[in-house]
Amino acid sequence: MSVSDAVASRRSVRAFLDKSVALDVLTRVMDKARFAPSGCNFQPWEASILTGEPLKALQAKMMASAPQDPPEYDWSGPNISPAHKARLFAVSEDMYGAMGITRENKDARRAFVADNIVSFHAPAVLLCYFPRFMGPPQWSDVGMWLQTIMLLLREEGLDSCPQEYLWQHARLIKDFIGVSDETHIFFCGMAIGYRDAQAPINAFPRERVPLDEQVRFIGF
Numbered sequence: 068m069s070v071s072d073a074v075a076s077r078r079s080v081r082a083f084l085d086k087s088v089a090l091d092v093l094t095r096v097m098d099k100a101r102f103a104p105s106g107c108n109f110q111p112w113e114a115s116i117l118t119g120e121p122l123k124a125l126q127a128k129m130m131a132s133a134p135q136d137p138p139e140y141d142w143s144g145p146n147i148s149p150a151h152k153a154r155l156f157a158v159s160e161d162m163y164g165a166m167g168i169t170r171e172n173k174d175a176r177r178a179f180v181a182d183n184i185v186s187f188h189a190p191a192v193l194l195c196y197f198p199r200f201m202g203p204p205q206w207s208d209v210g211m212w213l214q215t216i217m218l219l220l221r222e223e224g225l226d227s228c229p230q231e232y233l234w235q236h237a238r239l240i241k242d243f244i245g246v247s248d249e250t251h252i253f254f255c256g257m258a259i260g261y262r263d264a265q266a267p268i269n270a271f272p273r274e275r276v277p278l279d280e281q282v283r284f285i286g287f
């Protein structure tokens with residue numbers, strides 16, 4: 068698979084086939100992803116990947132728990148910007164529209180959001196965390212690592228969905244996997260599995276901002 072094909076075919080997948088992911092495949096992906104770039108070669112990222120009984124046990128604990136307070140970090144992003152808010156609104160409409168869930172159907176929307184807890188029934192879930200002392204440049208390094216993983220997963224025929232939502236149970240997650248809350252911040256989860264190609268939730272078109280609004284080419 069070319070890099071272009073990996074980029075073009077990656078999308079956040081929210082319905083998976085009931086098919087487990089082999090350890091050797093994930094080991095290969097994670098081993099290759101070590102070569103993601105990072106400022107000063109800090110490689111600030113860390114992760115645990117769960118499947119089977121341990122994953123089910125963690126999910127059961129999360130389902131039985133209220134979201135943590137205070138939150139792990141402020142994930143709300145650029146709330147003050149109407150342009151960015153509009154992008155969130157658009158993807159929500161496209162996503163719920165694909166499933167035939169109207170804006171008025173709050174229960175169905177809530178149920179779908181809650182499905183994040185079980186990572187949309189993905190057979191494997193990556194949990195990403197890193198030392199608390201890392202600053203904004205290192206957060207960005209972690210993002211590059213996660214994207215490298217997601218592209219390598221495509222090469223293996225696998226799909227993913229990054230999940231900030233699990234942030235709600237950051238402390239519970241760290242406690243479960245034996246990572247210190249004092250030293251480490253939990254960033255996000257990542258659902259990993261084989262895409263259900265028939266599921267409408269995996270097929271809606273995703274909007275993107277036109278190139279000329281994002282990039283300026285100067286001096287060419």
Ligand SMILES: Cc1cc2nc3c(=O)[nH]c(=O)nc-3n(C[C@H](O)[C@H](O)[C@H](O)COP(=O)(O)O)c2cc1C
Pocket residue numbers: 077078079080081158183228229230231232233255273
């Ligand atoms: C760091 C990060 C966290 C995300 N968290 C969630 C999440 O909790 N739940 C979810 O359904 N999608 C989540 N997404 C997926 C985004 O909604 C998605 O990337 C965006 O809408 C663009 O769609 P695409 O990934 O299909 O191209 C997350 C994406 C990123 C990069």
